Amino acid sequence: MNVAAFLLLAAMLTAYVMLDGYDLGVGAIHLLIMRTDRERAASFTAINPFWNGNEVFLIATGAMLFAMFPRAYAAAFSGFYLPFIIVLWLLMVRGMSIELRGHFQSDLWRGFWDVAFCLSSALLAFILGVAIGNVVRGVPLDSAGYFQGTFGFLLNGYALAVGALALLALAMHGAAFLWMRVEEDLRPRMQRAARMLLPIVVLLFVGVSVATVSMHPVANGAAWIAPLVAIGALVSIWFARSGVIAIAGSSLFLFALMACVALTLFPDLLPAYPSGAGLTIYNSAPNAYSVGTAFTAAIIGFGAALVYGTVAALRMLRA
Amino acid sequence: MQGALIADRIQFAFTIMFHYLFPIGTMGLGPFIAFYTVKGIRTRDEQAIAIARFWAKIFTINFAIGVVTGIPMEFQFGTNWAAFSARSGSVVGQTLGMEGVYAFFLESIFLGVFLYGRQRVSRGFYAFSAVAVWFGSWLSGFFIVTTNAWMQHPVGYALAKDGTIELRSIGAVLLSPFAWWQYAHVMTGALLTGAFVVAGVGAYYLLARRQTAFGERLVRAGVIVGICASLIAVFPTGDRNSADVTRDQPVKLAAMEGLFKTTQGAPLAILGMPDTQHESLIDPLYVPDVLSFLAYGNFRANVKGLSSYPKDVRPPVELTYYAYHVMVGLGTIFVGIMALSVLLLWLRRLTRARWMLWALMLAMPFPYIANEAGWMVTEVGRQPWIVYGLMRTAQAPSPTVAGGETIFTTIGFAGMYFLLGVIFILLTLREIGLGPEHEEALAPAPGVA
Secondary structure, X not given: XXXXXXXXXXXXXXXXXXXXXXXXHHHHHHHHHOOOHHHHHHHHHHHOOOHHHHHHHHHHHHHHHHHHOHHHHHHHHHHOHHHHHHHHHHHHHHXXXXXXXXXXXXXXXHHHHHHHHHHHHHHHHHHHHHHHHHHHHOEOOOXXXXXXXXXXXXXXXXXXXXXXXXXXXXXXXXHHHHHHHOOHHHHHHHHHHHHHHHHHHHHHHHHHHHHHHHHOOOOOHHHHHHHHHHHHHHHHHHHOOOHHHHHHHHHHHHHHHHHHHHHHHOOEEEOEOOOOOOEEOOOOOOOHHHHHHHHHHHHHHHHHHHHHHHHHHHHHHOO | OHHHHHHHHHHXXXXXXXXXXXXXXXXXXXXXXXXXXXXHHHHOOHHHHHHHHHHXXXXXXXXXXXXXXXXXXXXXXHHOOHHHHHHHHHHHHHHHHHHHHHHHHHHHHHHHHHHHOOOOOOHHHHHHHHXXXXXXXXXXXXXXXXXXXXXHOOOXXXXXXXXXXXXXXXHHHHOOHHHHHHHHHHHHHHHHHHHHHHHHHHHHHHHHOOOHHHHHHHHHHHHHHHHHHHHHHHHHHHHHHHHHHHHHOHHHHHHHHOOOOOEEOOOEEEEEEEEOOOOEEEEEEEEOOHHHHHHHOOOOOEEOOHHHOOHHHOOOHHHHHHHHHHHHHHHHHHHHHHHHHHHXXXXXXXXXXXXXXXXXXXXXXXXXXXXXXXXXXXXXXXXXXXXXXXXXXXHOOOOOOOHHHHHHHHHHHHHHHHHHHHHHHHHHHHHHHHHHHHHHHHOOOOXXX
């Protein structure tokens, strides 16, 4: 059951990265790629009906981690105290920028929120990457299973590289999403952006993978499939002729990337750095009934959301 | 860790009180939006549709700020209250997780349909989405209240050897007898606020002599819902909620009522200022024997006073006492305002009684104060416990987060929330200024939707 709970959490976080990832990516490249007011408005039109629902995955993942593995939730959230609070502030600024930009017809008003949207999105993508990097690398857990994550510790070379990978991979994902969503005349520009980012993403991915494997030797031979799929997905973006193919390719890449993270971590949730016993899916879970209840509730909830979400989306698109 | 404890409590109190202003708005306006949408669709009443869409805009502003201020609430359990989360996450995480997967998806997906789908979906599905948004907001409230009710009166758990609280029955937590009246009372409070806002905005239109057709409709609806909600807030929901407190948390009752000495035939203090040093009320105004009757249904019943409890289980008396008296005092005034308005409505004089319309318009902020005060009674009165009888608040903060860090982030939240508050007022006033007529002008010809 704990393994199933781990898989569910990994799936939820992956869904978050794939879904909110594209609207974060749209934000990260917003100022660079969209030049006129009309083009910039198109960024917001593209993500407006979806971004809030996408962000629910982050909240739901956090809440499910809380229910299933309370000790890991408590240690991670209190240990990454300041970075997590900064994430909250950035989420607020970003939420405001998306909701508010269209309310007034003023260049100053819109220009301000354009900058806020771009910076908060880029920083969020980067910080989430740094956080994942530090989780994979491990944190200095004390005997009670807590740690204090100072910036001096968290901003290490490995985590910064993962942060850069996250930022650029999501920027590429966002470009692919816009390629699919925007009007004909803007599409070639999105394609160029995605292809420009691609080689850097490949280099960073290979570099980070090598560094990860040298830290955590991978025991299971089958685990090599995940990075191979990731490379395959990246190659497919290079040859993509339409936005739909490109977004499918970059989604598959993010899926494989998150699979790499999950495979490296399992069965740890928060490994100890530089060595020692980490918080695992076994020692940070309460009784089996509790984990089972949270798992069942999540499966039913997602099943229902999938059904009515699909019904709603189909009815919205039927026009 | 004393400094950290105070800083954590101030931050939680500040962020939750600010956050809660917005869910009151969504839970209070949700039923009105659903009602006007369904009515408008069924009877092809374009004016009702315009009213629903007007309130939906204000709902959306509330929803957006409710979401961005709600995420910090959930984060804070982990960031500031890690010891509490690690020990009780088995229970508290369940209900919060359910809110995420059941209520948030429902609310955000159908709000998307309601806002962007009017021209795209069938009339029936459009009406359904309005009802689903209402349902989602009340479902979200249900999970939050069951979480809180468990912290007030823990059920369905067992203690592990290391002291961890383990969930044993999710059914017992969700169907906790403490939760049901608390939920009913909280939702009534939100509906009451919605009614006052609807009536108050309607009164503004009538007083300003603009959009008067809408104004009359809004005042009528607000006043009719308002009298029902203000009566239900007193009885049965308020009364039954107090009965639960009397049974499970008698020391909180003593603090609420400012009763220091155990008394047979205890009087009800209408006014008075608690003096905790001398354990008495200063300048009290008493109604004899009534507290005994309200608590136990018997004028001669014995009510235990604060002094019969050890000092280390007593809540802070002043805050609990004043918050309770503010809530009850305002609740009584609400019944009066709404009863008078309904009388005038019945006599067909309400729209011409400008003094009453002024009262309705100026009354708008007060239900918010009453709701917040009610939660202060609940939360401050629960102290010194974070989980009643099981875990003290002093044991709950994160072991690795210093008070100085929390003070820093509290300052950050204060700045951010000031900005959010200004933007909320700006946008809401702008929508009220445009009004439902603006919506009606935008409405498509009948039959298109």
